[in-house]
């Protein structure tokens with residue numbers, strides 16, 4: 348198990364390196380930040396001086412090596428926009444991102460498990476039909492549209508919740524619901540099909556032959572066995588929630604890392620883009636290590652194989 | 654007195670819009686203390702009827718069409734699910750064919766043995782685990798205290814079946830239904846499990862219904878043999894009488910396909926030709942007639958009732974229009 352996690356950690360580090368390298372290359376293709384940073388009409392000398400100051404005049408491979416060395420130390424350079432270390436700009440936005448992604452994940456796991464279990468328990472009835480229809484809609488609805496709809500309904504019409512911004516738990520409700528919908532739908536569908544499969548297994552018949560109460564059979568012999576794919580799915584969705592929350596953050600003016608990265612791209616603020624992507628990639632890797640660990644806890648056969 | 658009396662049990666299956674009466678009309682009983690061996694080729698309705706008794710038949714596609722199954726004075730088929738649940742795993746134990754899939758792969762063996770004890774004997778988890786250690790010793794698994802925290806994949810097939818037996822007998826059932834418990838095992842392990850179950854039966858004074866497709870196994874463990882084909886009883890009687898003088902051509906065929914030594918004297922080796930009937934396309938008459946070299950025209954027209962054999966052996970019954978000993982003579 349220890350060796351397995353170590354090798355997964357190695358994979359994760361390679362993945363982070365890959366992601367960061369791609370971001371480095373892409374951001375260098377986007378254009379010249381010096382032109383953006385200086386006022387219109389700046390002289391060629393001024394531009395040259397700024398490029399030299401930012402290290403943009405050196406060969407690309409040299410910039411890359413410098414960049415990687417810095418990244419290892421957590422130094423991504425100064426943000427072009429904020430004139431502060433890029434990493435600290437990103438880390439300032441982390442609490443907002445974590446709050447949103449965390450609550451969306453919580454919404455997704457709780458609602459998804461309840462809905463998926465209901466659909467499996469009431470298979471072949473209207474309950475299953477309704478849950479599956481909603482789940483399909485939840486997966487297919489564009490996030491921006493859902494966000495606007497929720498704002499119109501709960502903020503504008505009913506006036507129950509704020510339309511956006513980042514103050515207090517009430518402002519978290521709509522963004523979390525918006526972002527959590529896809530997760531809810533995905534988990535509900537996965538859990539339902541997993542449970543329907545497990546219900547056909549011989550060991551469930553054994554559990555019933557023991558005279559166990561339906562609740563015990565469901566929790567310990569059906570749900571318990573169906574959790575493994577859900578945990579994998581959570582690992583995949585966590586990346587979606589962290590990085591893919593750009594649209595939600597934009598719709599709700601949420602000051603998270605996703606929106607920061609997009610703004611930094613528009614401003615050609617490479618250090619912030621790179622620091623942001625690196626932080627997101629690292630969290631993603633950590634979450635997936637955690638998922639691997641949980642996987643082993645849930646399935647003794649996997650634990651044994653490692 | 655009969656511990657279990659089944660009367661007119663009828664079970665069907667719906668599949669692809671068609672319906673098959675897999676058990677048309679089954680009546681038999683098991684006396685307290687008796688071991689009944691039910692034998693038949695695969696597909697003859699042995700498992701389905703046992704699952705139906707215990708409310709474990711998947712419905713749909715299965716459907717219980719009628720009948721009674723009186724256990725200890727109460728009809729299992731008519732009682733509410735909650736009462737049947739109290740009996741399952743408590744006074745009625747069941748063991749299934751495939752030990753590789755019958756246990757939950759993600760729960761410890763200890764927990765799986767403890768569950769029925771907690772449910773039926775109101776034990777705490779700690780008490781139940783203590784008892785589980787004893788039960789493992791009883792089924793011949795040493796070092797039980799350590800093995801309780803292991804998972805099914807850490808046990809061999811034979812060991813898993815021993816665990817299943819421990820679960821089934823944990824609450825000291827009056828009736829144990831064993832559905833081909835040795836079929837999936839190696840021949841040497843089969844013998845060990847058979848001996849173990851015979852020993853436990855005597856020790857716990859259990860009444861047993863032992864389902865198998867192997868005549869040899871029945872000879873070893875049963876008092877009474879009941880040969881089933883297409884959901885019907887073809888022949889039934891004390892093991893000795895049926896083995897010495899089979900009256901159904903189907904029983905005769907099963908006995909003939911046994912290896913030498915186990916065969917009754919004078920018989921020629923034969924394989925039963927053909928395949929079991931398609932339950933979705935039933936034919937009139939004796940369901941075995943199309944495969945029966947001794948079949949008479951009447952066998953093809955009319956299904957024979959189960960009747961007493963005129964050999965003065967109590968309980969020897971057969972469903973056949975022909976007189977097999979005379980045809981064999």
Ligand SMILES: Nc1ncnc2c1ncn2[C@@H]1O[C@H](COP(=O)(O)OP(=O)(O)O)[C@@H](O)[C@H]1O
Nearest residue numbers: 666675694695696697698699700701702714932
């Ligand atoms: N889930 C099912 N769906 C449809 N038919 C079934 C199902 N289970 C059993 N049957 C049918 O019931 C008949 C009896 O099966 P079974 O009782 O399992 O036979 P066996 O004597 O081998 O235990 C067979 O014809 C089989 O095809």
Ligand SMILES: [Mg+2]
Nearest residue numbers: 699700701833
């Ligand atoms: Mg069977």
